[in-house]
């Protein structure tokens with residue numbers, strides 16, 4: 310029987326940029342997004358650096374005074390009052406950290422990219438299945454109302470059969486000047502850096518949520534990578550990646566659709582930060598198209614253009630008020646407009662709804678799709694000779710990481 314109400318007690322694993330944003334978003338009143346049966350609480354946080362860092366984190370995110378601070382992840386997963394853990398470490402560590410949580414019997418929301426490769430992702434899924442635990446990759450964008458609107462335009466037939474989706478997630482970070490030492494997680498191979506896993510995942514997300522998720526469940530046809538190209542930083546991490554894909558039945562009865570996913574940390578999809586560069590996602594069907602403005606991981610504007618003359622702009626502000634920014638993107642910069650929440654609460658809500666309903670997977674990106682997207686990224690890396698260090702791609706557990 311499903312539960313009627315839930316207070317979800319979160320443990321935050323790691324205290325970096327996105328952990329701050331996520332924890333602050335948990336404090337946004339759920340009623341501002343019409344959620345009345347679910348509340349979130351930051352119950353505990355852990356830092357691998359020190360207990361005092363976790364204490365400071367809890368203060369910074371306005372956690373209740375009863376929240377516990379731990380100086381190791383191992384202590385956090387033993388806390389009996391934590392229901393679910395948000396894993397907010399670099400990609401390189403997701404497999405080890407998530408496995409630690411699952412082994413301790415905790416539900417997990419793990420930041421994107423899910424793991425460094427599909428083999429690791431499959432093992433996490435197997436573990437969650439075996440232990441009867443909830444596990445979801447934190448692709449927050451999927452749970453936004455703007456994404457629901459776009460998917461509905463497709464499934465209702467308003468755009469007609471889809472022919473092509475192109476999606477660009479470009480975030481100029483000036484790595485050659487600012488991160489030439491190669492230590493920043495975006496360019497550091499030891500931390501599974503690179504545009505593909507960090508930014509390209511969102512371009513793929515738009516391809517998949519429009520051309521794959523919209524196909525009837527059980528009948529979703531596996532897409533293929535037709536080709537790809539990469540430019541690399543001296544460390545070996547990709548700075549620019551372009552992927553061409555074919556989605557069988559992505560165009561419904563009309564057959565295949567094409568997907569073009571691009572990503573860069575050299576150029577920007579939103580050059581002046583004001584939207585002047587135009588849309589970064591175009592979803593094109595035989596009756597018209599819908600466009601999505603950058604940044605495509607947190608978009609707030611769409612334009613629907615139909616062959617019948619319709620041209621409709623919509624704004625999609627995030628509910629709030631948020632707690633100000635702790636918002637950090639790969640190369641710094643504050644993306645959160647004043648008064649708005651970041652928007653990470655939608656995925657947090659999904660975790661709560663799933664637990665109330667007894668579901669183990671996310672509604673809008675289940676295990677099969679997360680693994681499939683990792684397989685696509687594996688293939689693109691393979692095509693371009695991009696390998697992470699052995700221990701980073703290892704499936705051995707436990708493995709002491711750098």
Ligand SMILES: NC(=O)C1=CN([C@@H]2O[C@H](COP(=O)(O)OP(=O)(O)OC[C@H]3O[C@@H](n4cnc5c(N)ncnc54)[C@H](OP(=O)(O)O)[C@@H]3O)[C@@H](O)[C@H]2O)C=CC1
Nearest residue numbers: 323324325326327356357358397398399400420421422711
């Ligand atoms: N959804 C979104 O919009 C965003 C998602 N992300 C994702 O979140 C994850 C973390 O990114 P972000 O918060 O920007 O990263 P940060 O570098 O800001 O934070 C990462 C944290 O991980 C912990 N950590 C553990 N081991 C290591 C290690 N060897 N090297 C560095 N840090 C380590 C540290 O916390 P401690 O010392 O406390 O243990 C550190 O503060 C990534 O998966 C990224 O893709 C990032 C930005 C935006």
Ligand SMILES: O=C1OC[C@@H](O)[C@H](O)[C@H]1O
Nearest residue numbers: 480507508606638639640
């Ligand atoms: O998930 C993310 O979204 C915003 C980006 O700037 C950041 O690098 C990435 O990790």
